[in-house]
Amino acid sequence: MDIRHEIRQWLAEHLPGSIGTLDERLQWERTLADGGWNCVGWPVEYGGRGLTLEQQMAVHEEYALSGAPPRIAVVGEELLGPTLMAFGTEAQRARFLPRIRSGEEQWCQGYSEPGAGSDLANVSTGATLDGDRWLINGQKIWTSWAHISDWAFVLARTTPGSHRHTGLSYLLVPMRQPGVTVRPIRQLTGTSEFNEVFFDNATTEPDLVVGSVGDGWKVAMATLGFERGVAMLGHQVRFRRELDGIIALARANGTIDDPLIRDRLTRAWIGLETMRAYTLTGDSQPSVAKLLWGSWHRGLGELAMDVIGASSTTVDGDALSEWQHLYLFSRAETIYGGSDEIQRNIIAHRHLSLPRPS
Incomplete structure (x- = not known):
């Protein structure tokens, strides 16, 4: 059975008649994961199917034709996952990739700031290594799905006094902690997929830097490459x-x-x-x-x-x-x-x- 026919048949058997609420969409993500229809382009060793570009396109086409809702888990699946495969440590890959693959954890992207939107090198959110933890302070904005996310990958300035592309690091930060505040942004469409995120002495572990400390710009640009x-x-x-x-x-x-x-x-x-x-x-x-x-x-x-x-x-x-x-x-x-x-x-x-x- 070719991949197009396989997913078409699976969707016909498993797609509910209605997926409207956020909880229903999150449950649908877990259903896709259980059926092996998320992370289809990931290598087999990381739990994916290792599909070619043409096969991935066939899967996406059949998914859209079925009327299934837009995916929520794309930030973890298509952005962070490939970034960890390229730049993460074995421990980071072992810790996070299985939970993305299973649909257990959702991710958001902490890049844009009020003063650093398209000019991402102007990031001012700072992170300081304080003993056995990073302390993160600053604000991110236009953060898609932050209100339902368990984790964020955050571009932060870890070298005080650094400028532009230097002195930045790519941190993995838990969202469900007292130092993180999320405020939904109501858009012209009446929906609120985007959010403001405030870090007030939020913490993360010292080994949750992807790539080297101070080399975050290179990692962040690779993530954008996967996104586009x-x-x-x-x-x-x-x-x-x-x-x-x-x-x-x-x-x-x-x-x-x-x-x-x-x-x-x-x-x-x-x-x-x-x-x-x-x-x-x-x-x-x-x-x-x-x-x-x-x-x-x-x-x-x-x-x-x-x-x-x-x-x-x-x-x-x-x-x-x-x-x-x-x-x-x-x-x-x-x-x-x-x-x-x-x-x-x-x-x-x-x-x-x-x-x-x-």
Whole structure:
């Protein structure tokens, strides 16, 4: 049985009719883990299936076609897991990878700060080694799923007086402790996936530094590479489902007969195929991938509003429609995870060797 048919059959047998609440989504993550359908790209020795990129894409496509909800566990599964495999110690891998694989522990990413968003090198959250523990003080913001997470990987300044990329360390910090305060941020969409996180003498163990102390920038950039690389396969499949829905809507209301709308739908399809091909090369540059999907998805939200027409500006009751939510949420996608402007600078300077502005 090929992998596509295998997951299609498993989803048909195990996917509940409704997964709406947060508790139901967390339970679904554990169900996926029990069935062996999370961490499918991880090596077999770490509990994964060792699937190729093409096989992973097939799994993601079938998952999206089934109507299953977006994954919550991607931060641990697709970001921290590969980072620990590349930079972690054997003890760290043995301690954390099995619990990510089993769905027992959820993770969040402690990168952005009020003064260090796209300019991540401006991080000011500090960590000091105090005997047998690290003491962490500072604030993170826009932290996805912090309110349900058991752990965070935190980029903190461990060398006092250091600047920019130097003196940073990559710490693994337990979230459920008195020194950590989480405040949800209510968004335009009415939801609160993002949070502010405050560290007030929060602690972690001295051996929970990934990589060397002071070498956190390199590790953090590798994590971002995983975020914008293979982890994007699942997002692209969701994008496909959204595009198919917008095309169906255009056919239903007749806007597909408008040459301008039809041209934009065609360009959206071409853009998605380009992203898919680029990711499947296995050699994609993270900054290019981020630039491609952020701009494309924001444009898809705008296209959805134009296909719907004037009624897209009204709300039925208190709930946004799927397309209104897409439009509002995608406005942020050219900013979070590294703004388009920052990605263009990285591409220009690091990959094309163009000079910096004088």
